[in-house]
Structures are given as structure tokens and as C-alpha cells.
Amino acid sequence: MRVVWLDGSADAVAALDAAVASALDGGEAVLPLNSADPSAPALLAGMAPGTPEEPGTAVVIATSGSTGAPKGVLLSPSALTASARATHDRLGGPGHWLLATPAHYIGGLQVLVRARLAGTRPAYLVGDGFRPDDFAAAAAPVLSASGPAYTALVPTQLVRLLDDGGAGLDAARAFDAIVLGAAATSPKLRTRAAEAGVRIMPAYGMSETASGCVYDGVPLDGVRVELDADDRVRIAGDVLAHGYRLAPELTAESFADGWFRTSDRGRIHADGRVEVLGRADDVINTGGVKVSAAAVERVLGGQPGVRDACVVGLPDPEWGEAVVALVVTDGAADSSGLRAAVRAELGPAATPKRLEFTAELPLRGPGKIDRSAVKARLAI
Structure with a gap:
């Protein structure tokens, strides 16, 4: 397993981009880590980098730890590319991408995969923090290229662009689509984006599904979503990871019979649209x-x-x-x-x-x- 440390520089992202390209072609699996994260060394040690990789793994992506200790999600070349192709199909075809979120998380790493499959060169927004003027500058080469222009953001970033109202918002308006993930998109934010002329595509997914797999309530092509008896969301399809690194018991608990059982509760409407209601453990007994x-x-x-x-x-x-x-x-x-x-x-x-x-x-x-x-x- 090759570890790529991301230090906020364009050179580090370029190194990861090249490593991911090699891994997609059957090369050594890649584990991207944030060098500024004080917990990264412990996370790396827990993943035992000297241990042989599970067959068929292209990328090991660390979860954010929002549901407990971070886990190393095992993603195959086929899962990553299935997600990227289905995303392009939903957005309107392959295009040019701006990487504007951390590449050591699945939402950012998938931008690199999508650009690779599209045969385009991604632009990078690097450095500390998120500033609208920097976003506008990084977006310029993507927006000037011929063909669709895409990026992926988290809701907090979009709010900052809308609040600033300057060059960053002008750049956001120029994208053919902005995939909005990592957290729920509130109705108020949807309204603000629409009124500002920003085309967003709210996405639901996770590391275990190779990034977003339900776009604006509709599963991507090849993705199936159903509910357990307790309304827990289950997902199947080619985008699924094949387990957690060095955690066979956790893998067996979460992945079974081609399905991944999430930690989220949901509702499926009569028209097939999926609504995520929140985490299963966010119920307060008062x-x-x-x-x-x-x-x-x-x-x-x-x-x-x-x-x-x-x-x-x-x-x-x-x-x-x-x-x-x-x-x-x-x-x-x-x-x-x-x-x-x-x-x-x-x-x-x-x-x-x-x-x-x-x-x-x-x-x-x-x-x-x-x-x-x-x-x-x-x-x-």
C-alpha cells in the first residue's frame, strides 16, 4: 500500500492523482492521508501499511470518524469507476473538474477519478481554509475549457460563496453542476442557490459507496436502495466497497449478500425518490x-x-x-x-x-x- 501525504500543496495532490491513476490500472493500492491531521500517524499505524493488501483494492480511504473510530474503506477500481461513470451520466456527460474539497476524503478523491475517466486535467484549489476569491481563481481554467464544467463542494463552502457574493459566486454560477455532499442540503440552502443562479446537485453517499450514490433523491444508474424493517437505509450496486481494512468482523456486519447497511434512517416515496431522515442513533428519548x-x-x-x-x-x-x-x-x-x-x-x-x-x-x-x-x- 502506497501512502500519499497531502500537505495542502498542488504537488501533493498531483502525486496522489498519479498514484490513483496507477492504482486504477492495477497498480499498488493508495492510502491518502492529511499531513496536518494529528491523528493521521495513529490512523496509519492502525492500518498496518506493511500488511499485504486485500486483492482488488485500488484505494484505501479513511472515513471521517463521525460514526466512531475512523475505518479504512477498501475500494476497487471497478467501484470507483462505476461511481464516476454514473455521475457523469447523471450530470450531462464527462467534463472538466475543479477539486475544491480535501482529496483524502472520498468526495475529493472522486473528483480526480472523474477527471481521469473524462480524459481531462483537473484544477486544484489548495491551501488552508476556503476563500471565495481563491475559489474563483482556481475555477478559471476549468470554466474557460471547452465542455461541461463541474466541481464538488460541501454546504458550508456554498454558504460562504453565497454570503460573499463576489467573484467566487460568479464562478459558482458558471459551473454546469456543483455536486453538494458530505452533509445534508437544507431547503433554505436549496432556495438560496436557486435564487442566486447556482446549479447544485445534492448528493447522498459515503466512503463505502465510493462517494455520492443518490443524487437529488434519485439513485444513480446501477444503484439500488431499500429499507430494513427499522427503516435503515441499505444500498447495493457496483459502487460498493468490498469491506474494511483488517476488520473482517466489521466487514461481515456491514456488508452482506451484496448490500451495505448504512447508519441512516430513510423513507422511499411512491415515485421511488429516497429521503434520508437522519442517523439511526440521532433519536433522543426524552x-x-x-x-x-x-x-x-x-x-x-x-x-x-x-x-x-x-x-x-x-x-x-x-x-x-x-x-x-x-x-x-x-x-x-x-x-x-x-x-x-x-x-x-x-x-x-x-x-x-x-x-x-x-x-x-x-x-x-x-x-x-x-x-x-x-x-x-x-x-x-
Whole structure:
């Protein structure tokens, strides 16, 4: 297994791009890691790089750890290319790509795979942080090329482009499609993007499905989605990983009979559209009533002045668990009004017992809310 350390430079991304190309052609498997992540050495040690790789593996991608300890997902050349081809088919054909998210996560790495299959050269947005002017500069060669132009972002990045309203937003408008993944796209963000003339494609997927596999509620060609008896989402298709590195028991638990069992609850509508309702473990049992944290977040996020929200359950001597919320606002929202809105739509049990405001939510990985950090803050 070849380890590629990504240090925020274009040279490092180019080295990864070349290594992935070789791996897709049957060469040595690649493990991309973030050199700025203090946990990366321990993660590397846990994956035992000297151990022979499982046959058929092109890339070992580390999960963000949002559902526990990071895992090494084993992806074959066929899974990666099946995802890339199906994405191009859904977006409107092969095109030119801008890499604007970290390439050590699957959403960024797939940009490299898609460009490789399209026969185009990707542009890179590198460096620390995300600045709209830098995004515009990095997008310029992609937007000036002949053919469709695509990029992939996380919702936080899109919000910053919309808030800035300058050259970065102009560049975003010029893309034929922006795949939006890693976190849920709120109705409010959909509306803002549409009003600004930005063409987004919300995507649901994970490392185990070689990136997004359900686009705007519709599974990609070759992908099947169904629900377990407890409404847990299961996914099948050529995009699936073939397990976790050095974890046969975990592999057997998650992958069986051609299906991957996710940690998410869902709903499938009559027209076949898939709706993800939130993580299966985000249910808060308060006073004997089960409350979906995701449902409370959707109500809070839909209120005027609210930019983002995270809802968690904290131990409570009276209620067992108390519903508490950390909310990002533009200053136009107040806690009593927000609590009243939740009560009116979801009932008294779902109403946050405590609600605090913050300038931004803590994030981890490619743009997911760090719920452990939120719990730690609200527990004080």
C-alpha cells in the first residue's frame, strides 16, 4: 500500500492523482492521508501499511470518524469507476473538474477519478481554509475549457460563496453542476442557490459507496436502495466497497449478500425518490418520547434568521435525555420564537429544553457537524 501525504500543496495532490491513476490500472493500492491531521500517524499505524493488501483494492480511504473510530474503506477500481461513470451520466456527460474539497476524503478523491475517466486535467484549489476569491481563481481554467464544467463542494463552502457574493459566486454560477455532499442540503440552502443562479446537485453517499450514490433523491444508474424493517437505509450496486481494512468482523456486519447497511434512517416515496431522515442513533428519548434530532434541526433551520443548527440529547435527571440545540443565526432569531416554532410543528417533547447561539458549528472531516464537540460544549 502506497501512502500519499497531502500537505495542502498542488504537488501533493498531483502525486496522489498519479498514484490513483496507477492504482486504477492495477497498480499498488493508495492510502491518502492529511499531513496536518494529528491523528493521521495513529490512523496509519492502525492500518498496518506493511500488511499485504486485500486483492482488488485500488484505494484505501479513511472515513471521517463521525460514526466512531475512523475505518479504512477498501475500494476497487471497478467501484470507483462505476461511481464516476454514473455521475457523469447523471450530470450531462464527462467534463472538466475543479477539486475544491480535501482529496483524502472520498468526495475529493472522486473528483480526480472523474477527471481521469473524462480524459481531462483537473484544477486544484489548495491551501488552508476556503476563500471565495481563491475559489474563483482556481475555477478559471476549468470554466474557460471547452465542455461541461463541474466541481464538488460541501454546504458550508456554498454558504460562504453565497454570503460573499463576489467573484467566487460568479464562478459558482458558471459551473454546469456543483455536486453538494458530505452533509445534508437544507431547503433554505436549496432556495438560496436557486435564487442566486447556482446549479447544485445534492448528493447522498459515503466512503463505502465510493462517494455520492443518490443524487437529488434519485439513485444513480446501477444503484439500488431499500429499507430494513427499522427503516435503515441499505444500498447495493457496483459502487460498493468490498469491506474494511483488517476488520473482517466489521466487514461481515456491514456488508452482506451484496448490500451495505448504512447508519441512516430513510423513507422511499411512491415515485421511488429516497429521503434520508437522519442517523439511526440521532433519536433522543426524552421523558419516554422518541424525538428525531434531524427533524428538530429541519424546523430550526427553516426559521428566519437561522443559518444552521445542531440538536443533541444530553443526560437529564428528570427526562432521561434533554433535547438541546446549538444554533447559528444572523442575529434576527430569538430562543423563545425558535422554541415556539418547534413546539408548533413537532410537539412539546421535541421542544429544546435549552437553546444556545454560536457564530459557527464545529465541523470535522469534509464538512460534517462534529456532534461530539457540540455535546461537549452544551454539557458545560
